[in-house]
Amino acid sequence: MSDKLTHFDGAGNAVMVDVSAKNETARLATATGKIKMNAAAFAALQSGTVQKGDVLGIARIAGIMGLKQTAQLIPLCHPIATEKAEIEFTLLPNVLAVQVFCTVHTTGKTGVEMEALTGVNIALLTIYDMCKALDKGMELYDICLLKKTGGKSGAYIKESEKL
Numbered sequence: 001m002s003d004k005l006t007h008f009d010g011a012g013n014a015v016m017v018d019v020s021a022k023n024e025t026a027r028l029a030t031a032t033g034k035i036k037m038n039a040a041a042f043a044a045l046q047s048g049t050v051q052k053g054d055v056l057g058i059a060r061i062a063g064i065m066g067l068k069q070t071a072q073l074i075p076l077c078h079p080i081a082t083e084k085a086e087i088e089f090t091l092l093p094n095v096l097a098v099q100v101f102c103t104v105h106t107t108g109k110t111g112v113e114m115e116a117l118t119g120v121n122i123a124l125l126t127i128y129d130m131c132k133a134l135d136k137g138m139e140l141y142d143i144c145l146l147k148k149t150g151g152k153s154g155a156y157i158k159e160s161e162k163l
Helices: 039-047 055-067 113-131
Strands: 025-036 084-092 097-108 139-149
Touching (some): 025 113, 039 084, 039 113, 055 084, 055 113, 084 113, 097 113, 113 139
Antiparallel strands (some): 025 097, 084 097
């Protein structure tokens, strides 16, 4: 792995990475993140009684819609043709939290790590928005890339996931 930052030229100017000479490969990235909330918000989310509706269903759609906008949100990101995107949720009642997983697939010249991370963040923010009447102090945390495959740099698996 190179320790050179790829978004800067020799003079230190910000640039979009040139991927024109790269080969297209199957690419996959999975990211995760959590949102912690109070007991009332967690109970309402778990029972489906949040007044705004199906929190996790709407967060899933928002996350997928959001990840498709990554190149418009993050400067210098390449537009990606998303071939498949999945958002899954795990309720963590012991810590009053919801864990979000976003997996993005494509075939292309650059990876989909930023799309997976964007999908997680938009899903988490949607949960916050829909539950904020019950808890304005919710916390987003543990947002990270879990794994990625494809491309010249090969596979990456977060160290804690290798156990």
